[in-house]
Structure formats: structure tokens, C-alpha cells
Amino acid sequence: MIQEKKSIKTHAKDYLIITIASFFYGLAISRFLDPNDIAPGGVSGLAMIINRIVHIEVGTLILIMNIPILLLGLYKFGFKFIISTIYATFMGSIFTNILAQYPPVTTDPLLATIAGSALASIAIGIIFKAGATTGGTDIIVKVLRLKFPHLKTGRLFLICDMAVVLMSAFVFDDTDSALYAAIGVFLMSIVFDIVLYGADGAKLIYIISNEWQNIATRLLVELDVGVTYLEGEGAYSNEKKRVIMCVVRKQIAPHVEEIVKEEDGTAFMIISSAAEIYGEGYKNIFSEKI
Secondary structure (H helix, E strand, O other): OHHHHHHHHHHHHHHHHHHHHHHHHHHHHHHHHHHHOOOOOHHHHHHHHHHHHHOOOHHHHHHHHHHHHHHHHHHHHOHHHHHHHHHHHHHHHHHHHHHOOOOOOOOOHHHHHHHHHHHHHHHHHHHHHOOOOOOOHHHHHHHHHHHOOOOOHHHHHHHHHHHHHHHHHHHOOOHHHHHHHHHHHHHHHHHHHHHHHOOOOEEEEEEEOOOHHHHHHHHHHHOOOOOEEEEEEOOOOOOEEEEEEEEEEOOOHHHHHHHHHHHOOOOEEEEEEEOOOEOOOOEOOOOOOO
């Protein structure tokens, strides 16, 4: 019974998050991008383009165009996944139509591109993290992720969206709008990856020093950094070496360097970027990769 209550509470929270995020998604489309002829790519961008031809509301077009894509999602991901996605798609379409009745927040195309693209990508990212999508290319990208798991979601969105941007240049007959849309697509790709994966910006550090014990102690005590010892051996000297390995956020890396310099000015240190980190303090290795 307790577990069931927790499940209902969790689902209610997820749907509340999806509703709020869908509102901001509709806000981004109807109050920033659409009034300025900036097609953000994907189904919403296609809906804007078709709207200029058939004059059906953008939100309605988004809903209609999503029907075959939602069926694909049902086939690939099952009923449980698609229910929340249908809800997110429906709410996003409704909010887009409702908010379209109000004047745009700005008519400056650059401001509209930056604000609208950032707002839309944050909203979509939050919906993804809540276990749903806004339909459209979200589902297509999720399907592609099954086949190409090494590609980040934002990159796949970029590929799909650029085709829509090129199409908008011809329909709107405005190269400037297409260029602004291209800027928006790149911005959405960056912001979307940050929302989903976090700005890890982590550094992987290897330290080889005779003062390994003092360095490790200071890292543990002063910086609260986890340390792992690796066993090494010099190829020329055959001398056994204890190598310190640690992963720290990029803001902490300069402090690690300072400690190493203070303890051993002749230490050998390798610092490289770590794109994705799983484990305590970072991402959960058991969570589904979006």
C-alpha cells in the first residue's frame, strides 16, 4: 500500500512537471518563435511552415502531425511511455493555441531566437527527464538513440532540425529568418544537452608522485575528493609507482593542481576532460540513458 501511494505521488509529480514544462514550450513557440517567422525545426517548425499555407492553428497542426509518430512510439516503447507523451503533446498543442491569442513578447528576431530557443529546449529537456516527450522529432530521436546510442540527443535533434530550417527559407522567402532559425537550432542543441546531461565539465586527473600519500590525504580532507590508487611501474627504471586517479568538477581542478604543486613540484600530472561521469556525486549508472 505504501509503495502504491509512493507510485501515485511520483506519477502525479511527473504529470505536474510535464504540464508546467508544456506551458513554457507553448509560450516559446507562440510568443517568441512563431510571430517572428523563426521555425525551430522538428514538427513545431513544420507546423509553422504549413500554417502559412493552409492557415490552420499551429498547435492543431502539431497535434495532427504527431498522430503517426505517436503510433511509432507506441510500437517501439510501449503503452506506458506513450501515455505520458500523448499528454505532453496534447498539452503543448493546447498551450500553443491559447497563448497564440496574445501579442508576441518581442518582435526583435535575435531576442526572439535566443529567448524562444532556450525556453523551448529547457521545456523539452524537463519533459524528457520526467519520462515523456513532446512528440514529433522527440520520438524519432528516441528511436534513433536505440540504434545509435553513442550519439547525444542534442546532436540528433540538430540533424533533424536543420532540414526544417532549410525548408523555412523557401516558404517564408526570408533568408534572415532561416539564419536566425539555424542559430536557434544550434542554441537548442547546446541547452538541451546541458539540461539532460548536466554541465559535467569534469576533469580526469592522474598524479604520479613520491609524495602520493600526502597529496591523497589533502585531496580527501581539504577538497572532499574521492581518490583511487592505481599500481604503476616505470618502463625504464622498473620502479614501482603508486598512481593517484581522481575525477573532479572543473571548478575544483585548479585546487587539485595547487595541492600537487605544494607537495611535489616535480610530480607528473595528466589532466583530461571527462564527458560523462557515473557514480556518487554524478549521474546514476542505473538510470535510463535518454
